[in-house]
Amino acid sequence: MSANDKRIHKLVDAIMSTKALLVLGLIIGLLSAYRHWWDWIEPTTGVVTLALAAATWWQTRKAAKARYNDCTGENFYMVVQFKRTVVQAMTEHFGRAPDHVILVKDLVGTTELTSPDHWEMVAKAAYQAMAAHQHKNIHFLSDGPGQLWAILGQMVGMDRLRVNWCGYFGGKVDLGCPRPRGDWMA
Numbered sequence: 087m088s089a090n091d092k093r094i095h096k097l098v099d100a101i102m103s104t105k106a107l108l109v110l111g112l113i114i115g116l117l118s119a120y121r122h123w124w125d126w127i128e129p130t131t132g133v134v135t136l137a138l139a140a141a142t143w144w145q146t147r148k149a150a151k152a153r154y155n156d157c158t159g160e161n162f163y164m165v166v167q168f169k170r171t172v173v174q175a176m177t178e179h180f181g182r183a184p185d186h187v188i189l190v191k192d193l194v195g196t197t198e199l200t201s202p203d204h205w206e207m208v209a210k211a212a213y214q215a216m217a218a219h220q221h222k223n224i225h226f227l228s229d230g231p232g233q234l235w236a237i238l239g240q241m242v243g244m245d246r247l248r249v250n251w252c253g254y255f256g257g258k259v260d261l262g263c264p265r266p267r268g269d270w271m272a
Contacts, residue, residue: 095148098144099144099145099148102137102140102141102144102145103141103145104138104141104142104145107134107137107138107141108134108138110134110137111130111131111133111134111137111138114130114134115130115131115134118130159222159223160221160222160223161222161223161224161225162185162186162219162222162223162224162225163176163180163182163183163184163185163186163225163227164184164185164186164187164188164212164215164216164224164225164226164227165184165186165187165188165226165227165228166188166190166208166211166212166226166227166228166229166230166234167187167188167189167190167228167229168190168191168197168198168228168229168230169197169229170229170254172227172228172229172254173187175227175254175259176225176227176252176259178259179252179259180225180259184227185219186215186219188208188211188212188215190208190230193207193208193211194207194208199230199231199234205233205234205237208230208234209234209237209238209241212226212234212238213238213241213242216238216242216247216249217247220247222248223248223250224247224248224249224250225249225250225252226238226249226250226251226252227252227254227259228254229254235251239251
């Protein structure tokens with residue numbers, strides 16, 4: 087988006103704000119009542135209603151786009167480690183230590199997910215870390231079971247967060263799979 091487009095969007099946002107249009111409607115309505123232009127009140131109310139509808143449409147459209155395209159470009163690296171030294175592998179592969187590490191043994195007391203509560207605890211911890219950094223590119227690495235990845239994928243959703251799901255196979259980090267698009271479901 088060019089600088090001129092940004093200026094235009096900013097101007098339209100200022101004009102189409104609900105508060106600005108409400109104040110404008112009140113001023114016009116009061117002037118109409120003060121001047122005894124009663125036949126102007128109904129059309130004025132109609133115009134203000136249309137303006138508010140347009141403002142609501144504009145802000146809804148803007149919010150819908152912002153929700154999915156608000157990535158800052160920063161990276162967030164996280165690891166869910168079960169048994170192996172995944173932290174070391176991520177550090178070697180990406181050249182930096184992960185920002186967040188979930189050690190399953192410390193979280194649930196064992197390295198295996200043997201009950202539904204264990205699955206829930208690990209999935210919640212991972213999702214909370216991702217959600218706290220939702221405006222970043224998230225690089226996720228785990229040596230855990232594929233079912234955990236499926237659960238987290240369902241929790242994250244296709245367009246909600248930008249997650250790069252990296253694999254850990256044979257002591258090496260796999261670059262991960264591509265992000266799915268909506269047309270894959272067609």
